[in-house]
Amino acid sequence: MMKIMMVCGARPNFMKIASIVSAIDEYNANPGKTKEIERLLVHTGQHYDGKMSQSFFDDLGLPQPDVNLEVGSGSHAEQTAEIMKRFEPLLKEAEPDVVVVVGDVNSTIACSLVASKTQYSGRSNGTGSRLNSRKRPLIAHVEAGLRSFDRTMPEEINRILTDSISDFLFTSEENALTNLTREGVDPNKVFFVGNTMIDTLLKHKAKCSSSSILQRLGIAGVQASDSSIDSIPPYGVVTLHRPSNVDDEKTFGGIIGALSRIAEDLPLIFPVHPRTRNRISEFGLEGSFKFENERPQQVSRGIHGIEPLGYIDFMQLMSNARLILTDSGGMQEETTILGIPCITLRENTERPCTITCGTNRLAGVDSEKILSLASPLVQSIATTAGAPKPVSPPLWDGHAGERIIAILADKLIF
Ligand code: UD1
Numbered sequence: 001m002m003k004i005m006m007v008c009g010a011r012p013n014f015m016k017i018a019s020i021v022s023a024i025d026e027y028n029a030n031p032g033k034t035k036e037i038e039r040l041l042v043h044t045g046q047h048y049d050g051k052m053s054q055s056f057f058d059d060l061g062l063p064q065p066d067v068n069l070e071v072g073s074g075s076h077a078e079q080t081a082e083i084m085k086r087f088e089p090l091l092k093e094a095e096p097d098v099v100v101v102v103g104d105v106n107s108t109i110a111c112s113l114v115a116s117k118t119q120y121s122g123r124s125n126g127t128g129s130r131l132n133s134r135k136r137p138l139i140a141h142v143e144a145g146l147r148s149f150d151r152t153m154p155e156e157i158n159r160i161l162t163d164s165i166s167d168f169l170f171t172s173e174e175n176a177l178t179n180l181t182r183e184g185v186d187p188n189k190v191f192f193v194g195n196t197m198i199d200t201l202l203k204h205k206a207k208c209s210s211s212s213i214l215q216r217l218g219i220a221g222v223q224a225s226d227s228s229i230d231s232i233p234p235y236g237v238v239t240l241h242r243p244s245n246v247d248d249e250k251t252f253g254g255i256i257g258a259l260s261r262i263a264e265d266l267p268l269i270f271p272v273h274p275r276t277r278n279r280i281s282e283f284g285l286e287g288s289f290k291f292e293n294e295r296p297q298q299v300s301r302g303i304h305g306i307e308p309l310g311y312i313d314f315m316q317l318m319s320n321a322r323l324i325l326t327d328s329g330g331m332q333e334e335t336t337i338l339g340i341p342c343i344t345l346r347e348n349t350e351r352p353c354t355i356t357c358g359t360n361r362l363a364g365v366d367s368e369k370i371l372s373l374a375s376p377l378v379q380s381i382a383t384t385a386g387a388p389k390p391v392s393p394p395l396w397d398g399h400a401g402e403r404i405i406a407i408l409a410d411k412l413i414f
Pocket of ligand 1: 010011012046047048049052073074104105106107154155241243273274275
């Protein structure tokens with residue numbers, strides 16, 4: 001038996017972990033397997049609101065976590081330390097062979113750091129197998145090697161540190177190997193497997209198209225469940241949650257100013273992250289938004305602020321949008337596969353293949369620059385119905401999770 005402990009904590013983790021969970025289940029269902037894989041799912045509780053966490057478990061059919069550490073919010077130090085304190089005894093008790101961490105959130109670095117220093121006490125059963133002689137868990141980092149080269153981003157620090165202590169570095173795009181090699185990582189630890197977030201998108205695409213979110217928001221008519229994108233009135237989708245964009249009043253105000261001008265021609269739907277919601281109140285920006293929840297009047301010009309959406313509803317909303325404006329990393333990748341123009345409201349991206357292979361453009365946060373990129377797109381939406389063709393970067397084919405489990409089984413069991 002090989003024991004794999006998987007860690008998730010924040011919203012973007014759940015899609016990535018879902019692919020690994022389903023790959024383990026498929027592996028175990030194979031009658032030709034050498035050994036069973038036991039899986040343990042740990043939720044750190046970094047995100048805890050129903051709309052930021054449980055709705056993703058429901059939508060993705062994820063099993064309930066075996067353990068929820070319930071750490072909640074705090075400063076970076078408080079949150080990271082609390083996860084480490086609560087994760088250590090769990091790890092020592094469960095003694096997994098591998099700890100799988102995904103992405104770049106505080107839960108990722110906290111749990112990998114604990115795993116790197118843990119020593120198992122009584123672990124030797126005399127079988128002589130490589131599995132049972134292990135004194136600490138191996139660390140597998142999914143989405144390794146991405147770099148924005150911007151160390152003011154907490155996620156960049158989490159990525160660099162996690163990669164430097166991981167035993168398996170599973171990469172999603174080809175240039176990650178160059179980044180890791182430059183940092184002195186042994187290339188034998190690096191495995192280019194593809195993108196687990198895209199595995200989940202491809203798996204759930206058909207289910208997403210049955211979501212009624214467009215009707216509930218008044219974008220499409222009640223009868224429009226069979227609508228093609230051409231018959232759905234054009235709209236754009238916005239998400240913003242990076243502290244560098246929303247915590248600074250001047251920066252956030254400038255972005256909202258640009259969005260308001262875009263929204264004069266293209267209605268914008270904005271599912272608002274809790275951090276962003278707090279800043280909108282704090283900075284008195286409510287006047288720039290129309291805050292209606294389900295079923296407003298026909299979707300009209302302006303910025304429509306709504307509650308965060310679950311995975312299936314959000315994918316349906318995004319898939320039918322004509323333009324995305326975001327500071328999310330995952331959405332840069334999802335729009336690449338969906339072939340939807342994406343304007344990224346950041347100065348850099350750790351996912352450059354979304355620019356070279358995909359439809360992503362970097363606008364930064366200057367309102368004139370945002371408008372200069374968005375305006376021609378908004379004008380072309382009014383005159384043509386054509387969307388860019390979806391592009392698949394290498395290995396974004398729906399099988400990254402299976403590759404990860406095949407590699408772990410091969411290296412650990414045989
Ligand atoms: C975290 C990740 C970020 C990821 C994002 C996705 C880190 C360093 N940041 O940022 O990389 O892109 O998640 O959403 O790990 N809050 C709630 N309910 C929740 C969770 C948070 O109300 O369920 C509020 C709290 O006020 C909290 C704030 O949102 O203080 C920020 O949450 P936090 O997890 O600290 O960071 P995110 O901005 O979500």
